[in-house]
Amino acid sequence: xxxxxxxxxxxxxxxxxxxxxxxxxxxxxxxxxxxxxxxxxxxxxxxxxxxxxxxxxxxxxxxxxxxxxxxxxxxxxxxxxxxxxxxxxxxxxxxxxxxxxxxxxxxxxxxxxxxxxxxxxxxxxxxxxxxxxxxxxxxxxxxxxxxxxxxxxxxxxxxxxxxxxxxxxxxxxxxxxxxxxxxxxxxxxxxxxxxxxxxxxxxxxxxxxxxxxxxxxxxxxxxxxxxxxxxxxxxxxxxxxxxxxxxxxxxxxxxxxxxxxxxxxxxxxxxxxxxxxxxxxxxxxxxxxxxxxxxxxxxxxxxxxxxxxxxxxxxxxxxxxxxxxxxxxx
Ligand code: AMP
Ligand code: MG
Numbered sequence: 001x002x003x004x005x006x007x008x009x010x011x012x013x014x015x016x017x018x019x020x021x022x023x024x025x026x027x028x029x030x031x032x033x034x035x036x037x038x039x040x041x042x043x044x045x046x047x048x049x050x051x052x053x054x055x056x057x058x059x060x061x062x063x064x065x066x067x068x069x070x071x072x073x074x075x076x077x078x079x080x081x082x083x084x085x086x087x088x089x090x091x092x093x094x095x096x097x098x099x100x101x102x103x104x105x106x107x108x109x110x111x112x113x114x115x116x117x118x119x120x121x122x123x124x125x126x127x128x129x130x131x132x133x134x135x136x137x138x139x140x141x142x143x144x145x146x147x148x149x150x151x152x153x154x155x156x157x158x159x160x161x162x163x164x165x166x167x168x169x170x171x172x173x174x175x176x177x178x179x180x181x182x183x184x185x186x187x188x189x190x191x192x193x194x195x196x197x198x199x200x201x202x203x204x205x206x207x208x209x210x211x212x213x214x215x216x217x218x219x220x221x222x223x224x225x226x227x228x229x230x231x232x233x234x235x236x237x238x239x240x241x242x243x244x245x246x247x248x249x250x251x252x253x254x255x256x257x258x259x260x261x262x263x264x265x266x267x268x269x270x271x272x273x274x275x276x277x278x279x280x281x282x283x284x285x286x287x288x289x290x291x292x293x294x295x296x297x298x299x300x301x302x303x304x305x306x307x308x309x310x311x312x313x314x315x316x317x318x319x320x321x322x323x324x325x326x327x328x329x330x
Pocket of ligand 1: 127211216217241242258261264273
């Protein structure tokens with residue numbers, strides 16, 4: 001059974017779970033239309049609220065640990081956005097009574113910390129397009145020690161058992177710590193964990209690709225060519241966010257490619273988009289590298305600047321996928 005007795009792992013689970021529950025509340029309330037017109041989209045409010053809450057929890061629990069997170073509050077400090085900040089404050093106060101717009105802005109901006117030997121990285125809502133569609137998104141939180149991911153947590157409100165898309169279901173909390181395996185439980189707080197294992201598929205033609213909905217985040221035509229090079233005959237699984245890594249870890253999908261999109265040839269992956277997912281993949285028995293087969297290098301600050309794209313597989317299919325990537329020049 002997973003060792004939950006490290007303070008870090010208990011904290012990571014609690015923080016990601018609380019943020020996901022807050023985000024869910026925001027989505028429910030805003031979709032029901034109780035906020036006035038002129039408020040920003042629910043995703044903006046939920047994104048900032050999630051980062052503020054986790055940052056506050058981190059500073060209270062591990063005050064010396066830096067946070068490297070996606071958002072910063074500068075856009076909220078201009079008059080047009082005061083109403084947005086007020087809405088964020090209203091929601092964060094449901095969890096932290098004495099929060100105000102000033103303290104919340106400070107918590108958000110703690111996400112600009114410089115990465116050190118030991119730091120946390122956060123995507124407060126990964127898969128914002130999925131969130132807006134009411135589909136898949138994740139709170140993605142990870143601890144990086146000496147350039148290596150040590151703990152990763154994904155909180156996925158619309159995923160069941162870490163493997164099935166289930167809108168409005170029990171949700172999934174997925175956690176991995178280096179050397180301890182990958183585990184999942186629901187978002188209700190039952191804390192009954194079951195272990196995740198990647199699939200045992202070895203035949204390239206049977207590879208279930210885990211694909212994004214957003215064409216701009218990859219190179220769709222190259223991805224199709226890779227499928228042809230591998231002779232793939234099975235349907236892909238499509239969803240937004242790092243929830244893809246959970247499905248890979250649970251054995252319900254086999255390969256995830258982040259190719260370089262034609263529109264952004266110099267794009268480098270953000271660490272918060274890969275840290276939690278990468279350790280969950282590895283601890284479930286899978287493999288993750290960049291498109292050239294190099295290990296992901298988390299020592300380079302806010303991006304994986306030394307890596308080009310990402311390939312994550314169940315391990316068995318990794319070489320075949322790398323060969324296919326090479327053969328199409330991706
Ligand atoms: P997905 O849910 O798979 O579509 O991926 C969502 C993530 O893609 C977001 O968290 C973005 O940070 C990231 N992203 C944005 N632009 C790009 C890009 N040009 N290439 C790869 N990923 C991107
Ligand atoms: Mg993201």
